Amino acid sequence: MSTPLTLAGIGETFSEKSGILNIGLEGIMLSGAFFSFITAYYTQNITLGVAGGCLGGIFISLIHGYLSIRMGIDQTISGLALNFLSLGLTSFFFLMAFGKTTELPECPVVEALPIPLLKDIPIIGSALFSQDPFVYGMLIVVIGSYVVLHKTEWGVNIHAIGEHPKAAGAAGIDVNRTRYITALLNGLFGGLAGSYLTLALLGFFMENITSGKGYIALVVVILGRRHPVGVFLAAILVGAAEALQFRLQTMGTGIPSQVFNMFPYVITVLVLFVSIGKNRTPAALGEPYRQG
């Protein structure tokens, strides 16, 4: 559960650090889930399915990028509109392709890929090293994103753009092009996250399969203070809460699952409370940039 949240969260982190707030993350994930499913279903090839998912995510994110960067449209609204659009398109084409069946069509599923020697380490071995490739990929992405964002010049540029695009532009950074690239990354990772849902977790697709996970990913980004490792930890926290909820439900306690469902949201509000004063939001987040 933490895997798609982390992936989507990191994509969104890149975008927000460069100043683009993409509420359409839900739409990106949904699109990724749908396209990965369709591709995998018709080609019966998982790798192509993953590629399809990434492209599906990029499709939505680039639209959002174009609307925000080129046309300067309010990013909150365009993000919401894209969520509707994505839900509509995926539901529409899914129904068109498969009709109203009670039996959900399935697609090939990714299998666990135990790493030979490492998995035999007692206790942590099976937990850490017998996961499916998505999880390994996610860990690589976390580390890689941290390095890129915080240790490379390009990463510093992204930070600069998010804080004060005019200054960054004056310093010679191509603001728009960088923002398009972060939008691309946003779609890539978001689409990947969506693919995880269909290709690894569930094995099928249905209408609104993401049902709000994209919004939770936004929460994870805030909880993680827009830092790749923070996002990863926040996603684990949310995933743990969900696992705890499942466990408690099977144990039969009278606590409704909704109490745990509320967890990530309440925590986010509290975090926002606490962040009064030291505001680490990129200063130019959500504002369109006019060149010259």
Add this chain to the structure above:
Amino acid sequence: MRLVREVISFAAILAVTSLAAAVLVIAVGSDITKALNSFFAGIFGSFYSLTEVLVRATPLILAGLGVAVAFQARFFNIGAEGQLYMGAVAATWIGLYLPHLPIILHLTLAMACGFLLGGLWALIPGFLKGQFQISEVINTIMFNYIAINLVGILVRTVMTNPESPLPMSARLPDDLHLPLMAEPTRLHGGLAIALGCSVLVYFFLYKTTWGFEIRSVGVNPRACSCAGISVKKNIVVSSLVSGGLAGLAGSSEILGIHQRLMEGISPEFGYVAIIVALLGKNHPLGVVLAGLGIAALQMGANTMQRRTGVPASISLIIMGLLVVLILGRRYFINPSPNAAA
């Protein structure tokens, strides 16, 4: 010249949307005339279908008004959904747990409490924005989920119906129902309340000082604080009114349709209300028209799906497309300097 360009751009939007819809219908393999017929039949086909559109439009108009008021102050209230649910909670509570009062009093009290609780729900993010400049976008979305989960908890614990294992509250007394306006259809007094509120909102926004201040804060907060208009106070007030209206939508659904609290009484009314407000340009009259239009769109699409198999999700596509096109319209009329990029 400007007017001509406006008209052309709107016509273009209409054309593009219709074309997209047509392409989708053909892609499904359906016949366009048949699809169109069933679509309009779903709206105008019978008196019952017309009233169903109005029933659907009622919460959209109320919540849409709420969102519009907030947007006028540039307070992005994405939390209409949660505020709606809280309004529903309040109405059910008043309806179930208050001693028997004269019906009109009881109903009014229930609606008023729906307004208050919804307003309170929006007030927290509103206060956080006004006082601490904390972004309300994520905050209001969070409160949506908190509200929905809260309802889930309430219908399973404190407010659950003792006679049924299902997660829902007991049924409100039969006579505690918003007056039915056209029996045997479901059209209820909520519509009158919605229309009445739109008039009130109009007067509030455009004929009172308060409304003027709220709108000014939305246009230029900096100028306002220089001119002595309290940005903080107005954001807070706008959030209260906004949440209250959305809360009314929730109360109206309970008192007019469902007569009990349960999960899922809102098929994302709160989010669609945002689109209604946008399409209506945040003006009360526009909101009413947009609310009716979107309700009609959804009803028509449902019938179209039932009769011709064209998926009803086409309405979502059209809504998203309309918003994007309308937002982009300004760009096409007057390309910004970014056009070179």
